[in-house]
Amino acid sequence: MKSFYLTDVGKVRDHNEDSVIILKNSLDEYLLAVADGMGGHRAGEVASSIAITYLSHQFQETFHNLNKEEASYWIQDVVENINKQIFKYEETHSESVGMGTTLVLALLTKDYLLFGNIGDSSGFVVKDKKLHKVTVDHSLVHLLVEAGEITEEEAKDHPRRNVLMRALGASQDIEADIFDCDTEVSGILLASDGLTNMLEISKIEDVINSPEDIEERIVTLIQKANNLGGMDNISVAYLEKDKEGGIN
16 A cells, blocks of 8 residues: 655645645554635634644544444544534634635545545545546535536636535534445545646546656646646645555
8 A cells, every 4th residue: 555645835825724644543544634724814724734633633543443334423523523623713713713624534444435525625536547536526616517507617617616515614513425435446536626626637547547656646746736827725645555456
């Protein structure tokens, strides 16, 4: 198993509000997560940091040999507690009121692969050298596309494409979407919209399937997004199974 994650400020923003992590516990269970923060006065980076820090701590302390159902409850519990922490932080930091963050995560064990998602950061699996999007964006433009009011092409340049319908810190009541995936995949890719808004899926596939080392491929993805304008912070977490398909 190989993994690598990287985040970059991009070419337009003056600071990075994304947070990203990949962890492995003593049972060779993996957590990947990307959070894309939002809010003025650098509050977005606080929100995404709260999310990733709490998630990482809980994974290391409480995620040990859970079955699939227990893991699903674990995701929802973690999400609820992150949300509470964001609102609690705002109580003593008035300049941060209104901050929030997306969160996409993946949990891989020998028995299952689960994704959890809130917002418009994306989770993919790689199968037969193709990227397959697992998560569903909680965005206004996605709703408009689903309703048939705009096309996928129109969504790419829609003036309200950054409007989220669900995010951590946006509502006291929060619930993550959970996706149960086949473990027979060759890779897992998580990314903030700073990557997916800049690069077509086919272009991401070309890089992921290249013969470069895993670190070089992730650096290349970020460079390509920046070469196309780097309009947002860019974060990528990528895990690749060994050629024989084993988790260890």
